[in-house]
Amino acid sequence: MNEPHPPTGHRRRRRLRAEQPIGASPGTLQPPPDALPTRMSAVGYGKSGVVERDQVDLAAIEALRRASSVVWIDVTGVGTVDVLRQLGELFGLHRLALEDVVNQNQRAKVEDFTDYLFVVLRMVDPSNTHETEQLALFVGPDFVLTVQERPGDCFGMVRSRLRDAKGQMQKRGPDYLAYALLDSVVDAYFPVLERLDERLEGIERDILDGKSGSNSVPELHAARRCLLELRRAVWPLREAMSTLVRGDNTHISHDVLPYLRDVGDHVVQLLDLLENYREMTSSLLDLHLSTVNHRLNEVMKLLTVISTIFIPLTFLVGVYGMNFEWMPETDVWWGYPTLLVVMVLVAGGMLRWFRARGWL
Amino acid sequence: MNEPHPPTGHRRRRRLRAEQPIGASPGTLQPPPDALPTRMSAVGYGKSGVVERDQVDLAAIEALRRASSVVWIDVTGVGTVDVLRQLGELFGLHRLALEDVVNQNQRAKVEDFTDYLFVVLRMVDPSNTHETEQLALFVGPDFVLTVQERPGDCFGMVRSRLRDAKGQMQKRGPDYLAYALLDSVVDAYFPVLERLDERLEGIERDILDGKSGSNSVPELHAARRCLLELRRAVWPLREAMSTLVRGDNTHISHDVLPYLRDVGDHVVQLLDLLENYREMTSSLLDLHLSTVNHRLNEVMKLLTVISTIFIPLTFLVGVYGMNFEWMPETDVWWGYPTLLVVMVLVAGGMLRWFRARGWL
Amino acid sequence: MNEPHPPTGHRRRRRLRAEQPIGASPGTLQPPPDALPTRMSAVGYGKSGVVERDQVDLAAIEALRRASSVVWIDVTGVGTVDVLRQLGELFGLHRLALEDVVNQNQRAKVEDFTDYLFVVLRMVDPSNTHETEQLALFVGPDFVLTVQERPGDCFGMVRSRLRDAKGQMQKRGPDYLAYALLDSVVDAYFPVLERLDERLEGIERDILDGKSGSNSVPELHAARRCLLELRRAVWPLREAMSTLVRGDNTHISHDVLPYLRDVGDHVVQLLDLLENYREMTSSLLDLHLSTVNHRLNEVMKLLTVISTIFIPLTFLVGVYGMNFEWMPETDVWWGYPTLLVVMVLVAGGMLRWFRARGWL
């Protein structure tokens, strides 16, 4: 193991569902208590070039939207419900979609709300090993709206490609931008899997080198937890991607479909790898258990061999330690040497017998 | 484990099927012996506002139905067969549906009886950890009829939303009410799963801290039972929800479908979580067994080391405890100190050998 | 375990296929050697009431068929091949269907032979725990023909409903009678599963109370065998029922379909329960093994603690049992009490060490 992993007992306590009470109206936006305050940045682009604005308010977004052919609003944190609601009104978003944005534990899915496409999925935090955060993505005719849980994402390269006047991005519509974002999210899983791969190989090396002590299984257990977490994030993504690729919506143009199909292939590849690692962990567990078992056998064999040799000898010396008046053997001078010879013979015979049974 | 769970041996004895004899006529309504007497409450609403009536009889229901655009009758207990039969006649319910209402162990399903939609599903009791009770739901053109096994449900929020004159509920039809009820039933599973999650983490913490005694596995077994129970309740719900969402019935209007799809997503999320917990329990079992196994190994090693060191020494002191006349070693003054040195050397050599084999 | 189960080794030797040689003509009717002689009873009913005849011959059946609108012939035992062949000719049955009737190990299936519907399935014997026998069922335009392997069935209630002049049965066609029979067969599985449920709970109680000796696993094994047997009987029934419900045959009228769908729901419920019990047995096995393992650990710990405390002490007393001339410790008066104190200190230190490691 060349990388420490956080103790599984102390990780962030996570609510499975939002805070809102059971049966509340679907319009209720109740962010989780630890949600960060909402901050927005916007990028507008088109034939006239790129305009980038950090920390914008709604008015600025509206102005930018009018000025550019495509605008990308990137929202971080879902703590400020009012801003989200106003944003929803500005872009005409359905209240169920908004609720899904705020509830931070959605299953990846794609929904077509006629006026825009709504995608929700989980993305790995590049600064963190296997925590995932939720990303909501709206693709409209002239906008892309992304909502992330926390700052820090894997969109750095997309941002710099947007700034590149000679690149494809500026000439394409919001569907191509959405593709680039989805591609980044999916590709960001690969380094995480690579690190997992290294971790499993470290465990394997430890076991094969006989260095696996009591911590191999907790490490395997942690890897298994991590795999489960990742699988739960990636598995529904497959279905979502195949919904997108089927191409029966108006928001994805025809020449972007092959690119999305490529992303879908990567998702399937991720699932293949996760499945592989799962089988690997189970094979490693078997390997570890059999190694440990083998060592226990060795210990038992040694104990048995030594006990079996010395127990009869100890009995013999006990016999001649008795204080009976009449013990003729103890009175003759050859008693002691004879007994020594007998004991050597007994021990030697036993050793030979053990060797014949293949125990030594 | 921060929460006691009822001993699995003492839970309520449950009949798999109703009491009626094998092959009885499908019209026979034979409630289980412990069924509660039937009590009804009704809520009528529409443009003219809301009328709420507790403990109503059939005449009052009929009057309320005529006066309001939508009426919700909530029945608790299936013990009084006559009332149920009359209710069935009043709303024109099929006798097979009525039989399913009384038989308290139905699989979740949706059936379209042309005049109304019949939904049956299991709902968790909010006051109880993982007991589920059956909820039958009829959705007609102007009524919603719910039949629960016991008092106590998760519809509190729906009732207060109905009373809210400014809310959506009063303006919508019975399909929206049915959605709100189904949503409450599904969302009520999440706190149950959260508690299960905590329980599993408690077990995990115990195992990793080495505090898992003999009770970790019974606790895992209880969690597994609970998971099985929940899965049996939720699994068929998925199919039922997808039947509803397919929208090929006339009782669900088009603008309620996205809401139902949202409920369906939550059901799939529940199943994902249940599957996750299932894998987690199996991983925890492996972890526990390997921990226990490791401890057994330690015990065996210690026993072997101590036995192996002292058995030969004990043999040696036994030799010089013998009462032979002629034992030259015992007669010289340096016999005793020499033996002591020899024994120290033997013990030291063994310790070194064990250290070289990595046992200490 | 509150109910004895027959030793699995002594159950009736069962042939997987009929006695006929490999490749014999499909018309060959070769009953198994232990087949009972064929006996027939018949019930005719219609507007003119019910006529019941026990022990009838073919002529009587023909007369009854002409006199009533629907006739139900119930055949018990397939030993008398001639009678079966004549019966086949009388009702125009295909020779492959007749062969399936005689071969007592068919998989449940539904086949539409244009003139009649042929259903074959396995039914539990109410007098016996988990033996199943084959039931063949022909549904024609004016007849229902059932062939059972042995006397004793679960149709008592259907027979009495037929006699009831006010009931539905007399007014309905042969499809309704077939439904009632299928419903009885399916419902008869539930008591068997209830008994299995009790058996598993008995085993669970034994394990949790620490009373599970060597017989828990053989009992679990027997339960597993029983589950396998039941699953093999019920699983193909699901497919058969869904074929029936699809309703693309002319022998089932439209208003009987909801009833059959209800039977199909019960079959799925049975499969859910069987799956549940299967997981339960595997969880119980884990529970048992870990209990046994835990007890072994306790035993080993005790052995180790006692050995580890006494082995060094025994060595010490051995040292002072040696007969060396020159052993200064043995000559002073405080030698003995000092050694006693040393031994108490050694033992006490070890006990403290064991307590610190959590072994006591």
Place this chain on the structure above:
Amino acid sequence: MNEPHPPTGHRRRRRLRAEQPIGASPGTLQPPPDALPTRMSAVGYGKSGVVERDQVDLAAIEALRRASSVVWIDVTGVGTVDVLRQLGELFGLHRLALEDVVNQNQRAKVEDFTDYLFVVLRMVDPSNTHETEQLALFVGPDFVLTVQERPGDCFGMVRSRLRDAKGQMQKRGPDYLAYALLDSVVDAYFPVLERLDERLEGIERDILDGKSGSNSVPELHAARRCLLELRRAVWPLREAMSTLVRGDNTHISHDVLPYLRDVGDHVVQLLDLLENYREMTSSLLDLHLSTVNHRLNEVMKLLTVISTIFIPLTFLVGVYGMNFEWMPETDVWWGYPTLLVVMVLVAGGMLRWFRARGWL
């Protein structure tokens, strides 16, 4: 185990694919090195009766084909490539089909080559427990061609039914003959499964009677190998049969379809049984392991009880074997009897304690 099984280590070395080099032309017919020389027999039949010819050459086959309405050529051994090639030309067979005939490790499949139907499947050798050989079957408008690997098959009954002038066979076409052959192949699996069933019951009896020594697991392993082999042979047969039954080819007439459906049912029944036996072997393994485990526990308990009782007593007698000058207990006359009483009390107390813990 009432039947010896061949040691798994010595079975016939089997090549997975034919001998031809990777990437060779599909026309290359390269039989395996141990292929038997090709021999042919032919049966022609029709309205004019039956003509049977053993050891025929191609000219004789052509003559017989002209003279009869249907001709069945049965080829044994694929060693003589030239004869097979000429036969292929005579009946217009595709070279890919011929390659499949020679390559003796095909997966069961059905292919429609317009002019004829090509079926390949594996058949059990009736003289041998669980060796399977390949059978290729061509069904044309006026011929059936079968190619077997070795002499010895399960078609004896079919041959005698062909000779029977009053039977169905002579009047029917090649599709009915093909059905009869397929039926024989499938039915020949049942006795093999019956023997496997007996074997598993033998193992079960041994385990339950406590007679399972070290050889139960190797026997289970051999049974599992055998099951795997059979499953690999039968599983693809299911798909092949359902292709045949779908009936979208011109070589199977409509009235033969019910017969083929019957064969398909038998294949599904075989798979059910194989699945059953698979679960049984895993249940038996659990049973065996727990039995062995239980016995180990008994051994450990006995060792612990005896050690725990005698180790303290041996220590006590060691104490009074010491040679200290000043040991007041040894000088009084009641020292010895007192110690004896103390030791009896210690041993008795321990026995009582063990009994209380349920170890005795």
Place this chain on the structure above:
Amino acid sequence: MNEPHPPTGHRRRRRLRAEQPIGASPGTLQPPPDALPTRMSAVGYGKSGVVERDQVDLAAIEALRRASSVVWIDVTGVGTVDVLRQLGELFGLHRLALEDVVNQNQRAKVEDFTDYLFVVLRMVDPSNTHETEQLALFVGPDFVLTVQERPGDCFGMVRSRLRDAKGQMQKRGPDYLAYALLDSVVDAYFPVLERLDERLEGIERDILDGKSGSNSVPELHAARRCLLELRRAVWPLREAMSTLVRGDNTHISHDVLPYLRDVGDHVVQLLDLLENYREMTSSLLDLHLSTVNHRLNEVMKLLTVISTIFIPLTFLVGVYGMNFEWMPETDVWWGYPTLLVVMVLVAGGMLRWFRARGWL
């Protein structure tokens, strides 16, 4: 084990994805750091015969393409990005396809890019046991383009068949060449599986002969890894082949489809075998563990028998080694012989008891 396998810890470090940063433009071709420089060879053929050119540049390829009806360009190594890009422009390849060619960890797939068909799959290296490399295959109207990772492939036979003027290859189009290449790739897996089969049989023999020491499980683990690797390579091939066979593209002519279907059958056969081996490894693991377990039991039994016999005897001789003044037994002449007789009786009784319990 008759064949050494490379230690799993030292195998080539493999990147899961290409080197390009997350979110890079899809046009970016970033080969892995250890990619070999690109080298090309070309074969043109048609009615006018065959022209073979090694080490060609792009101009030569263009010339050859104009001169022949079909041209096969075989590219080895993806290190020289410029050449690949120019090649892509020459044949009009999509930049996503080119990216897939460079990224050396694709899942097998078939994509129809209207102008050409793109197939990517993994191929085993014939010189190496179970390393796989990626093969990309483009099939256009007049060309086949293959890109391999490393030199060394399984196309030797295809090359010599191309040179054969009388063979089919020269007369057929690029689809037949593509078939021949795919066939070679798939058939090359069979020898790998044969070697795996031998390896598993070696392990089985070792276990059954009792020679399985601590290395059986690591060997099984290595075999399992190898199976996982192969399965990951072959499994997606199945889907890819069935896409090809479905024949809804214009690049595969109708008479090549049966050949491709044959390749698809081989892929399914491979998967059957892999599944078989997987079950075999798990059965072998059970066999090994039970063998080891059995041996441990033997050891424990022996230890118990010897301890149980000698511990009481040693206690007895200890009793008479005590130095009490008043021990009447020691003073009489028959004390010693009597004790010897008693000890023989005790030992004999114990041996008889062990024999009765079946331990000896």
